[in-house]
Amino acid sequence: MAGKKTLTFVLMDPPFETPRSTTAIRLIDIAVQRGYDVNVFAYEGAVNLAFSRQTPHANAVHGRDVAEEGHPVPREWVAEIFKQAQRTGSKVDWVQCGLCVDERGAGEWISGPRRGSPADLVKFTETSDNTLVIPTR
Amino acid sequence: MARYLIFGSCDPLEANDTARCYDVAASLAKEGHSVTFFLVQNGVFPARRNARSRALAALTGANVTVLADEFSLRERGITTDRMAAGVKAAPLDVVIDHLAEGAKTFWH
Numbered sequence: 001m002a003g004k005k006t007l008t009f010v011l012m013d014p015p016f017e018t019p020r021s022t023t024a025i026r027l028i029d030i031a032v033q034r035g036y037d038v039n040v041f042a043y044e045g046a047v048n049l050a051f052s053r054q055t056p057h058a059n060a061v062h063g064r065d066v067a068e069e070g071h072p073v074p075r076e077w078v079a080e081i082f083k084q085a086q087r088t089g090s091k092v093d094w095v096q097c098g099l100c101v102d103e104r105g106a107g108e109w110i111s112g113p114r115r116g117s118p119a120d121l122v123k124f125t126e127t128s129d130n131t132l133v134i135p136t137r
Numbered sequence: 138m139a140r141y142l143i144f145g146s147c148d149p150l151e152a153n154d155t156a157r158c159y160d161v162a163a164s165l166a167k168e169g170h171s172v173t174f175f176l177v178q179n180g181v182f183p184a185r186r187n188a189r190s191r192a193l194a195a196l197t198g199a200n201v202t203v204l205a206d207e208f209s210l211r212e213r214g215i216t217t218d219r220m221a222a223g224v225k226a227a228p229l230d231v232v233i234d235h236l237a238e239g240a241k242t243f244w245h
Contacts, residue, residue, distance in 0.1 A: 005237045019178040019209075020146065023229075026208070030233045130236040134244050137147075 006037040008128040010121065012136045014045025015074040021049060024134050025077045032081055032090040039124040042113070043097035044136070050078045050096065050109040075110050082112040095120045140171045142232065142240040145180035149189045155180075158245045159192050163199040173240070175232060176205040176224070180245075181215060190221035197223030204231060 009028055013020045031038050042049060054073040058066045078094070085092045095116035101107050125131050143162050149155040159174070166172045174196055176184055183189040184205040197203050204227040205220070217226050236242065 007233070007236050023146070023177055023206075026229055027232060030230055031236075034233065036233075036237070130239055130242070132232075132236060132242050132244070137152075 008039040008124040008131040010133040011046035035088045037091040040094040041121040140240040142235040144244040146178040148179040148182040181209040
C-alpha cells in the first residue's frame with residue numbers, strides 16, 4: 001500500500017488503573033483502521049493488558065448479571081485490534097516484555113502478542129516512521 | 138523547523154509540573170517550531186473556562202495549537218460552548234496524523 005506507515009507504541013501502564021491504557025488502545029485502533037502497520041512494546045504492568053484470564057464480573061450491588069453489567073476487559077480490546085488488522089491489512093506486532101511477564105507470572109495471554117525483549121523495542125524504533133511512548137506516572 | 142506534538146494528560150490541579158510542559162511548548166514555538174499541544178484524559182479540564190484556562194490562552198498566544206480530545210471532553214461533560222478561548226475540540230485521529238507525519242512527541 002502506497003504511503004503505508006509503521007507506528008510504534010510503547011505501553012507501560014497495567015490495565016484497570018488509568019485512562020492511559022484506554023487512550024493507548026484507542027490510538028492503536030485508529031492506526032489499524034487506517035491499515036498502518038503497528039508495533040506495540042508492552043512492558044511492566046502493560047503486559048497484563050493481554051492476560052487471558054481476565055474475567056468480566058457481575059454487579060451484585062446493582063443487581064446486574066455479567067451480561068447486563070457489560071464490564072469491559074482489555075484482553076478483548078487487544079483481541080479486537082488483531083481482528084481489525086486482518087480486515088484492514090495492517091500488520092500488528094505486539095511484543096510482551098519477557099522479564100516483565102515473568103516477574104508478574106503473566107505468561108498466559110491471548111492469541112496475537114508474542115514474547116520479546118527490549119531488543120525488539122530498539123528494532124521497532126529503528127524501523128518505524130514514529131514512536132509514541134506513553135509512560136506511567 | 139521541527140514539528141512537535143505534546144500530550145497533556147494531567148489536570149494541572151493534580152500535577153504541578155503541567156505548567157512546565159506548557160512552558161516547554163511555548164519555548165519550542167518561540168524558537169520557530171510547529172507545536173501542537175494535545176489535551177487528553179484529565180488534561181482537558183483546563184479546556185473548560187476556569188482559573189487555569191489562562192495558561193492555555195498564553196499557549197495559544199505563543200502560537201501553539203491547543204487541541205482537546207473530543208472523547209475526553211465528552212466523558213467529563215465539557216461542552217464546546219464552555220471551552221476556553223483558543224482551544225479546539227479534535228478527534229484522536231489528529232494524533233495519528235501527526236505521528237504519521239513524523240512529529241516529535243512527548244507525553245505528560
